[in-house]
Amino acid sequence: MSDPLVVVEKLEAPAKVALIRFNRPKVMNALNDALCKELEGVLRELDDDANVHVIVVTGNEKAFAAGADIAAMAEFTYGDVYNQNYITKYWEAAKNTRKPIIAAVSGYALGGGCEFAMMCDFIIAADNAKFGQPEITIGTIPGMGGTQRLPRAVGKAKAMEWCLTGKFITAQEAETAGLVSRVVPADKLMEEVLATAGKIASFSLPAVMKVKETINAAFDTTLQQGLQVERREFHATFALEDQKEGMRAFVEKRKPNFKNR
Ligand code: CO8
Numbered sequence: 001m002s003d004p005l006v007v008v009e010k011l012e013a014p015a016k017v018a019l020i021r022f023n024r025p026k027v028m029n030a031l032n033d034a035l036c037k038e039l040e041g042v043l044r045e046l047d048d049d050a051n052v053h054v055i056v057v058t059g060n061e062k063a064f065a066a067g068a069d070i071a072a073m074a075e076f077t078y079g080d081v082y083n084q085n086y087i088t089k090y091w092e093a094a095k096n097t098r099k100p101i102i103a104a105v106s107g108y109a110l111g112g113g114c115e116f117a118m119m120c121d122f123i124i125a126a127d128n129a130k131f132g133q134p135e136i137t138i139g140t141i142p143g144m145g146g147t148q149r150l151p152r153a154v155g156k157a158k159a160m161e162w163c164l165t166g167k168f169i170t171a172q173e174a175e176t177a178g179l180v181s182r183v184v185p186a187d188k189l190m191e192e193v194l195a196t197a198g199k200i201a202s203f204s205l206p207a208v209m210k211v212k213e214t215i216n217a218a219f220d221t222t223l224q225q226g227l228q229v230e231r232r233e234f235h236a237t238f239a240l241e242d243q244k245e246g247m248r249a250f251v252e253k254r255k256p257n258f259k260n261r
Pocket residue numbers: 026027028030031032036066067068069070071087108110111112113134135138141142143144
């Protein structure tokens with residue numbers, strides 16, 4: 001049997017954290033259809049697993065993912081990509097995952113790799129990370145959300161320059177521009193990411209999912225509609241046992257024991 005293209009581990013420590021690793025090291029984790037299909041299945045399964053609260057996705061030291069598999073894509077025709085519903089077919093799963101996904105990026109996150117990292121809920125980058133949308137250099141354009149998520153993350157001017165020149169962006173530039181939440185030394189990347197994932201996993205899962213859902217609403221709605229979504233979801237937390245437990249524990253000066261309901 002061939003090696004899995006994405007390796008999944010449900011960790012014992014930190015508890016309730018699942019780690020997904022892209023596993024095509026010979027081609028810098030280039031994203032081919034087989035990998036995307038496996039990833040879709042894994043994300044759906046983890047989203048349904050009550051013992052998983054947070055998902056971390058990573059690559060290897062050299063590459064998170066260097067983009068779509070160019071060799072596989074080179075001879076696609078318009079009919080092929082349109083009829084197959086290329087990209088949309090497999091990537092809705094990532095967009096629809098309700099649990100937080102953290103991208104732990106070391107090395108290259110280019111093209112579809114950068115776009116997938118942006119599809120995650122936030123990115124923690126190693127200091128050796130390099131981001132970019134180099135599609136223009138191979139005669140195409142970003143196709144997995146880059147032209148939409150990048151300007152929302154870094155503003156129009158930087159998104160335009162980065163996509164029009166295809167230049168690579170250092171971890172430090174990415175942090176300054178707001179693309180990544182934090183830069184850490186490369187040899188500490190997984191330690192830092194897992195500590196963050198573990199902290200999030202220790203909270204009430206419905207509250208965590210509501211944070212994700214309401215922050216995402218900020219990008220799909222007007223301010224007024226977004227505030228309405230937030231207010232409704234905030235009110236709804238008072239129907240959760242975990243809201244009672246969390247607030248009572250604070251008042252009683254003890255640690256909360258969340259039941260995730
Ligand atoms: N696709 C296929 N193979 C790749 C890719 C890729 N994206 N990136 C690297 N490889 C392969 C190389 O061909 C090479 O293979 P081989 O050893 O057989 O020659 C191997 O990985 C190692 O790569 P290099 O020898 O080039 O390593 P370097 O350290 O010299 O350079 C780079 C590393 C800078 C990452 C370089 O490989 C590079 O520029 N790669 C291409 C980056 C790129 O243009 N990405 C954008 C692709 S287009 C895209 O992503 C569209 C997004 C929308 C669709 C998303 C659907 C999933």
